[in-house]
Amino acid sequence: MWLALLLALWGSVVGFIAGRNQRPELVESARRATYALAGVLVVASLALIVALVKHDFNVSYVASYTSRNLPLVYTLSAFYGGQAGSMLFWAVVLATFGALAQWLTSRRYDDLLPYVAAVTSLVVLFFVATTLFAANPFVRLPFTPSDGGGLNPQLQNPGMVVHPPLLYLGYISVTIPFAFAVAALLSKRLDTGWLHAIRKWTIVSWLFLSIGITLGMWWAYVELGWGGYWAWDPVENASFLPWLTMTAFLHSVMIQEKRGMLKKWNMILIGLTFFLSIFGTFITRSGIISSVHSFAQSPIGNYFLFFLIFIVVATGVLIAKRMPMLEAESQLESMVSREATFLFNNLLLVGIAFSVLWGTMFPMISEMVRGTQVTVGPPFFNQVNIPIGLALLALTGIGPLIAWRRASPGHLKRQFAAPVTTGLIVAALLLAIGMRDFYAIMALSLAAFVVGTIMQEFIRGVGARNRLHGENYALAFARLVGRNRRRYGGYIVHLGIVMYFVAFTGQAFTTSIEASLKPGESVDLRSPWGYTYTFTHLGVSQYEELNRFTTAASVEVARDGERVGIMKSEKRQHVDSFGRASFEPSTEAGIRSDLREDIYIVYAGSVQGTEEAVYRFTLNPLVWWLWFGGAVLVAGGVVTLWPGATSGAERRRSMAGYAASITGKSSAAAAG
């Protein structure tokens, strides 16, 4: 680890010098330093993994997070389950990404790369230093306990094995585009070159963030047992914030590439995204804002605070100094243009980000200003963000329909006719079947409008190829997407986002009932779809498993009198290898999904000594669309990233992104 510290220091110092005077041997040295750094940190990580697997409880980290009877997968996931380990995880992944960026980026960007090496090394330096001085996972205990404390049962879930590393990969990979942005500023090469160099990186890190957030929702849904997937908890917000600014960045770089506008804005956005991703790590790891996720207070908070201030000052000064070189090459020509919709999209995304940040920080702000803490909860976030989110959804549909620069009225009529009709038909249908919730109707009609837009784009594109090249429809479709991956991949991603919105709408119609039932007794619950579900309590059984003692309650479920099946919900008491109880008991909800709704059963416990059980039955409409939307989103992202057959340089760039996603995945797999 000390070696890593020195290497990181060397890498950043040499990187800056090499960037400045471009001496080939220094450039090479900076490059080698990033490779060596990655190598050393990988060795350190392997050492920790070996300690975990071999149950070396003399290492305090191993003793606090694992136990002998913990399944192997979870033993490995303990690597990033604890604070010190997650710091090391950050450092090793970032070093690997940094090395990959050096290795895979085209030599055309040689004057940027030393600076990139310097910035990534500097960030790694911070994490290595924090690990060493404040949260070292290799600290040994003065004695060797015979068994460890075990991993929190709530973390013993497949979603939790992959969710934190993927979210971290998202956070971490944001550093690379940021490093390129800083490199462009330092080297004064402020054309669109750096944007091309990072295009794939930004999409990869955006995908990691999206997947990480979605898996986090999934974990909260199946494991925490409260029936929802998003509670506007500070930690959730922290993961959402960089996602928002990253999404804004993805859209606004297109304007810079096409029209040479928004250069300052893009710099600020990528700086903000990086800041927020470090801030997110800081919030999750420091417990500064009270949250159900909060971790033990620890000294790393100060390190982070210092680093965050450093980022703001350094980036701010740098952008300010280069301000004159970031003048726009062209002006906004019309309000009815693609640029304008993108600008509004950016405004709304940043607006959401600001309101979420404000709401998250509000208890602290109000304490400073007024002396008492005032908290805002989910109602605040929903009240603010539902309208903004809907406006954003509308723009998702409007954007692709409007031409660059300036759109003519005739063009607009032709473009909007079909999608708007689709939206109106859906609105009419919903009103006809008796839906009266304003936001729900808006959301679903707008969703239909966006789907209409996307379909129209695909149909027109396929039709044009069919006419011009005489290709059959299937071939035309494949070629259409193949020739313009970024555009059509983007549409597929939009489709996924629409599904998220559909799923969110379902939340407005959740119904639930709590009941205490003796065996054989039943309770009815009416679903928003008009069915009546009957839940019959069958009985409670108890049995031992590898590292836990399980109490399972079974329920027979019937829909309109027709048997659906038996569902089970569990209470688990985890035990250590001596059979003593460890941790509080945890709940395993029984979940059955279909396209319309989820049946969600929580067994809360039994009346002392009897088989009378207390349950909460919940019907969650449309939740399934969330997970499906996630899959569509990833598919769209992969289409965008898929190596194309345009030019050599283009291909190499594509490969860079693709390889990064592959190695990212396999390193996650290796770590998990």
Next chain:
Amino acid sequence: MKPRTKFIAGAILVAGTVGFLMTSGIKETGVYFLTPSELASKIETDPTFYDVGVKMGARVVTGTIERDVASQTITFEVTDGQQTYPVVYRGLAPDTFTDDVDVVVEGRLMADGTFHATSLLAKCGSRYESVPSA
């Protein structure tokens, strides 16, 4: 009007709307977050503070938790060392809710001095770490 000025006007409109939504949102949904002794001093200076929605963060007093499973009601006491309030909560308690944990209860303090909670959040101070079995 030039497109640029139009856009700036639009941007101001958007920012204004967001700002309005935020301030009204905080006004309508903001809730005081108090410790038991802060709540007690508020009540002393302003008796109308009974039956007003607040959040209270405190520690569960060991041995005071009573669960009535049939009516799904939980009663317990919370304290910050100086002031103690009895709490009544109807509903399912989270798994982490046990003796001596920090909880956040949302609800109203009634004139009889009991706190009627509508939501109960338990915070395991070291959620991702094991609790040393002391």
